[in-house]
Amino acid sequence: MNIYFDNAATTPLREEVISTISKVMEDCFGNPSSTHAFGRTAKTHVETARKGIAKLINAAPNEIIFTSGGTESDNMILHCAVKDLDVKRIISSSIEHHAILHATDAIAQLFGTKIDYVKTDSNGVIDLDDLESLLKNDQDKTLVSLMHVNNEIGNILDLVQVGNLCHQHNAYFHTDAVQGIGHFTFDMEQLPVDFLSAAAHKFHGPKGVGFSFVRKNTGLQPFIHGGSQERGLRAGTESVHNIVGMCKALELAYENLETERKKVLEVKTYFMEQIRILYPEVQFNGMCDDLVHSTYTLVNIALPIPKDKALMLDFHLDLNGIACSKGSACQSGSQSGSHVLKSVRSERNEDWPSLRFSFSILNSREEVDQLIKVLRDF
Numbered sequence: 001m002n003i004y005f006d007n008a009a010t011t012p013l014r015e016e017v018i019s020t021i022s023k024v025m026e027d028c029f030g031n032p033s034s035t036h037a038f039g040r041t042a043k044t045h046v047e048t049a050r051k052g053i054a055k056l057i058n059a060a061p062n063e064i065i066f067t068s069g070g071t072e073s074d075n076m077i078l079h080c081a082v083k084d085l086d087v088k089r090i091i092s093s094s095i096e097h098h099a100i101l102h103a104t105d106a107i108a109q110l111f112g113t114k115i116d117y118v119k120t121d122s123n124g125v126i127d128l129d130d131l132e133s134l135l136k137n138d139q140d141k142t143l144v145s146l147m148h149v150n151n152e153i154g155n156i157l158d159l160v161q162v163g164n165l166c167h168q169h170n171a172y173f174h175t176d177a178v179q180g181i182g183h184f185t186f187d188m189e190q191l192p193v194d195f196l197s198a199a200a201h202k203f204h205g206p207k208g209v210g211f212s213f214v215r216k217n218t219g220l221q222p223f224i225h226g227g228s229q230e231r232g233l234r235a236g237t238e239s240v241h242n243i244v245g246m247c248k249a250l251e252l253a254y255e256n257l258e259t260e261r262k263k264v265l266e267v268k269t270y271f272m273e274q275i276r277i278l279y280p281e282v283q284f285n286g287m288c289d290d291l292v293h294s295t296y297t298l299v300n301i302a303l304p305i306p307k308d309k310a311l312m313l314d315f316h317l318d319l320n321g322i323a324c325s326k327g328s329a330c331q332s333g334s335q336s337g338s339h340v341l342k343s344v345r346s347e348r349n350e351d352w353p354s355l356r357f358s359f360s361i362l363n364s365r366e367e368v369d370q371l372i373k374v375l376r377d378f
């Protein structure tokens with residue numbers, strides 16, 4: 001039996017999404033920029049998807065810019081804020097995804113932008129007093145970029161609180177909501193968020209497509225230069241089938257949000273209960289055992305397993321058909337270990353192996369039972 005507990009890395013496509021994508025691929029190959037009927041049909045697909053996605057998060061259609069996914073959306077917002085909005089300083093945190101951290105490093109090199117990192121505590125919680133003093137103590141035009149749901153430890157950021165703080169200090173607020181969109185509701189008309197990044201493959205949509213939310217009249221200029229697609233902001237022929245598939249995936253995610261949230265949360269709580277029975281000393285990294293301040297979709301645990309034996313743990317799980325992640329998937333194969341866990345882990349469990357298990361509607365309690373059995377045999 002193969003068990004997939006790595007949904008924060010990517011999610012399987014829903015069947016309805018696959019058939020929607022296949023149908024567009026079969027029926028509509030036109031280039032949305034062409035003015036003939038083939039092109040117009042493709043354009044209609046793209047614009048219908050834009051309206052659909054905008055409606056689901058209560059944004060205006062022209063606030064949705066299609067991209068190739070989370071990484072591009074993050075890079076686009078950070079670069080354009082500096083390039084076009086006179087931003088001289090970015091405040092972020094050390095527990096962001098590398099799509100933010102490496103982009104800010106590159107921006108600092110390219111433009112001489114100042115990068116500040118807000119303090120986080122031992123559970124990875126953003127220190128809002130520190131954020132406030134950073135905002136107060138520098139008058140340079142600032143963009144704050146803090147993620148909504150942490151992809152490794154699941155902490156949820158209060159977007160209203162942070163956004164209001166940013167706006168009180170005349171700073172822009174961007175949130176990487178790659179792990180939040182499709183799992184939580186968003187009302188962009190109400191949220192004090194200027195920019196947001198999303199990726200379809202985290203909510204049972206296709207890979208290689210995502211979107212940026214860019215609040216109306218912010219004044220961003222092109223990030224990728226070329227044709228006039230995406231109102232000139234992001235050139236390149238649109239991936240029509242993927243865009244339509246993303247919209248379908250988001251529609252299904254929000255249509256079923258409450259029932260599916262309940263089901264996934266049940267798997268997470270059952271997992272926590274069972275792992276505590278098997279390893280009473282287990283430690284939960286970050287806030288993931290706090291069901292209010294962490295996402296219902298993941299847990300990140302440190303297990304009391306000796307260092308030499310721990311080396312075999314991944315192999316043992318993989319051999320037994322269980323897929324989970326050491327840190328975040330983007331880092332598997334990297335020797336350096338997770339920068340997020342380094343920031344948050346306590347002294348005590350420094351040597352314990354950490355694993356991230358992330359769940360979706362396709363998981364069940366029976367799969368948790370199977371995992372526990374495999375761990376018991378280790």
Ligand SMILES: Cc1ncc(COP(=O)(O)O)c(C=O)c1O
Nearest residue numbers: 069070071097099151178179199
């Ligand atoms: C929080 C977060 N931001 C950005 C990304 C990058 O998204 P993509 O893989 O679509 O480029 C990921 C993917 O793991 C993520 O979890």
